[in-house]
Amino acid sequence: MIKWVVxxxxxxxxxxxxxxxxxxxxxxxxxxxxxxxxxxxMVKDPVCGSFVSIDQDIRVRDGETIHRFCSYECRDKFIARLEESGRAIPKENKEEPID
Structure with a gap:
């Protein structure tokens, strides 16, 4: 009994x-x-809210602002949301290469 308790x-x-x-x-x-x-x-993904490194490869330039995304899916949702609201991001600004 003591063995089981121990x-x-x-x-x-x-x-x-x-x-x-x-x-x-x-x-x-x-x-x-x-x-x-x-x-x-690190910055917050504007679509899903996850944290992304500033060195992240997936980004979109909107004027002077650079938005960083955790995935291409989040980036596409963000662009679709902008297009629905009447704003469009020029094609050359949709993906910015890493320096």
């Missing part, structure tokens, strides 16, 4: 160690993302 306590302690470690990793990853966003290394 085994259960050890299992519970191991479980707590593993779950606590994963929580710390998740919190650290989120803090790193917030730090990158605050320093300007």
């Amino acid at each position: 085994l259960l306590v050890c299992g519970w302690l191991l479980f707590k160690l593993v779950t606590n470690d994963s929580k710390k990793k998740t919190e650290k990853k989120q803090k790193d993302m917030e730090k990158k966003f605050a320093t300007g290394d």
Whole structure:
């Protein structure tokens, strides 16, 4: 009987160690993302809201503003939304090559 109690306590302690470690990793990853966003290394995708690196390949220039996207699908949705509202982005500004 005591053997089972000790085994259960050890299992519970191991479980707590593993779950606590994963929580710390998740919190650290989120803090790193917030730090990158605050320093300007990352920007928010205007369509889906995910964070994208400023070095991201998928971008659209709208006048002086450069919009960065996480995927071509988000970029196409953004362009379609602009066209529905009556604005159009010139074809040469739809994709900007990386410097």
